[in-house]
Amino acid sequence: MAEILTEQQLMAEALQLARYMTQADASTKPERLQKRQQRLRDIRQALQAVTHPICRESLAIAQIPIAVRQAFVQSVVLLSRYQMLGGDRWSGTLASPTLSQYEARQALMKWQTLEQITALCQAFELDAQVPTQLHSELVEIDHRIARQRQIMQIVLAELQPDYAPTKLQALFQVLFGVSFPAAAIACLHTESQLYFCLDVEGDALRDRALWDALSPGEQAAIHTFLKQQGAFSFEKFGRFPVFGGCDPAEIDREWSEAIATQAQASVSDVLKTLSCSVSIVPTQKAEAFLVHDIWGHHWQWLLTQFESDYAILTTCDEPLRMAETAYLRDGPLTCGELFQVVGDRVHLDATKARLFFHGEVQQRLGLMFTHLLGEMIADVAEFKFIWDHPLAADLLPSSSIFKASPTKLDLSLADIDFLFLKVLRPLLELNLSVLHDSALETELLSAWAQAGVTIDSLELRTSLKGAIAQLYQLWLEEYNSLYLPTLSGKPGIFTEIVRNLLQLHNVVDQLYTDATLASDQQVPFQDLLLLFIATYCSSDCYAEFWTVDNALADYFLPCWYQLTLL
Known part of the structure; x- marks a missing residue:
């Protein structure tokens, strides 16, 4: 008789399979990969039961938590801006069937003026100051x-x-600081986003003749550039929602100053706009990115607090510093306050x-939750x-085996x-040496010296290193007890994260694919659903991550029913 696996065992196996598929490359045997993909599909099907029942009845407004009502109303108000930021009007040298x-x-x-927003807020029994706040936010x-x-x-x-190749090449060079063959550059843009589509494969040009025609120095420059584009770094999170693209440090200074003069803006505003609005995609894989980025990510930058x-998140890999602050229920606590000199x-x-x-x-995981939700x-x-073009699904490449599902x-x-x-790395990686001081040691010693403590004592400095070692030992024990990144053994926070995310996926999939709701002619239900998730989770993402699945299952449809009455 086949063993009946528990929910946690299924999640653990799903994680292992996801790891395997992430690491798969050209050397992976196709039949082995396909077998594991099918197993993950089977597990996903079995885990659909891990969900909350969706409330499909009307509720009295007072029964709906005020945080849910406020996020819902805010989402309704932002709907028109969501569509304004999409890709309805696009142009360029690359055709995009998607x-x-x-x-x-x-x-x-319908809900744009202060009077209209006020009426909407009154229907959802929100506080009197909310309409003015929402209208100001819209402005x-x-x-x-x-x-x-x-x-x-x-x-x-x-x-x-005319999008002349030489113009594309020149603009690319001032933005990225590297000379790229004009024949390998295409572009596509909306009113507010620009995508350079590069005909590359790996870290080289796809056209071998074009590549071979370059000098060794030109090849090396392009190779380095493409490698940097593909490398992970926390710094790239600062260029949300494109996560890479333009590095402000590489943008031509004289050119950016000229743009700033024309726009009557500061150079810093120009650099920020470009770093968040200009991206690079491989031409052969462009369709896998364009809809995802243009309709999926760009509006998050301007309509949510994700930024x-x-x-x-860009600072999450930096070494621990004295001023690092944990915001606790009883108030802020800095790392420096953990140590006392006697x-x-x-x-x-x-x-x-x-x-x-x-x-x-919790703070660091909250940042990770923002990224998980945004993606x-x-x-x-x-x-x-x-959903709209099932017969054209082949036009949209996907790296997921769940292409036919919303999540x-x-x-x-x-x-x-x-x-x-x-x-979590800076909290778990100890860097101590008797030969030099870490950043944390340097800052603590400096602060103590300013407070009148004599810091020249070798005993004091050695004792500080011992206290830091003790700190990390204590943290390692807490990590081992609660935060191990595994779904096997005793359930910890990692297990709860995966389970909650799974519940959220299941609720979203059910709501988004409800054909009756999606066909409503008055308000775009599916767009409103996405906006609600983003607005609900735009305050304290650590806390809201744990409740957004319940908020959707218990209250989204009752809010929707109320809206349809207006």
């Missing part, structure tokens, strides 16, 4: 959209009127150290093409597996 067929349902411009968003488009239109004008989390001895406050560790871990939302937006469990598991330890 973008040309992607259908954005037009939202009613600020419109200002940011207009500013970004103004800068991008000045940049895009350099390609007009602030991504900005903090004579020539440094003492570690173990109680505070544990509190700091758990608080800091999930973009995956669902991408799926809309297949992609394999990609989400791979993201968790890749980022979990990376965001």
